[in-house]
Amino acid sequence: MTTYAWTEDGLRRMTEPGGELRVADSWRQADGAVRRLDLHRERFVGSVESCAPGVRAGAFFDAAAAAVPTDGEWFPRVRLMDEELYLDVRPGPPRSPSAVVHVLPPGDPRRTPRVKGPDMALAEQLIAQAREQGADEVLYRDEAGLVLEAGYASLVWWDGDDLCVPSRGLPVLPGVTRTVVEEQARALGMTVREVEATIDDLDGREAWLLNAYQGLRLVTAWVGSEIAPGEGVRFGTWRAALEEA
Secondary structure (H helix, E strand, C coil), X not given: CEEEEEECCEEEEECCCCCCEEEEEECCEECCEECCHHHHHHHHHHHHXXXXXXXXXXXXXXXHHHHCCCCCEECXXXXXXXXXXXXXXXXXXXXXXEEEEEECCCCCCCCCCCCCCCCHHHHHHHHHHHHCCCCXXXXXXXXXXXXXXXXXXXXXXXXXXXXXXXXXXXXXXXXXXXXXXXHXXXXXXXXXXXXXXXXXXXXXXXXXXXXCCCEEEEEXXXXXXXXXXXXXXXXXXXXXXXXXX
């Protein structure tokens, strides 16, 4: 990983910065192509300017995006640490079409679920613990047991021909890939339903995890729950279409 700090003279290479992580965003760049970079920019810049009004992140984001190599596969990350902005240019990690999800007990442990960044260390810790049980991700639930999202991904599932998503009134991140999938569903004339669901409502349903780097992953098991995963009836077609978007 190579890290750059944002200075008056532009991006300057540096070692790992210290300070509090306040906002972060990341995306997949494959041979120069990025899916909906505009949505990543909007989310990051908006979050930075909301929590650190004196920091103007637009020019930084544009410079950071332009600095990522245009050949190969990359997983760049932008960060606000205290009041400073940083770019991490990281090689892309392995990708997988499926995921085993550990269902956490009710009670959302996060501090700022609608801002990406401050809870990333918590997610990393919980996912490391989940791997000891054979899982790849964790699923957050609120105090009432309503499903929210995964540590590093949005959650959607199918009920018949309807695409179901956790209500935006719940404490969930405005996921870029979730937005893309919802837009595609509506363009195809499908119904997108925002719902408040418990884990039992997902029993036997085809469910996906969505994020910018992995794209779509089919949930193949729910560890810590008695529900069964659904078959990936639509998954292959939708994953292929997203890869081409």
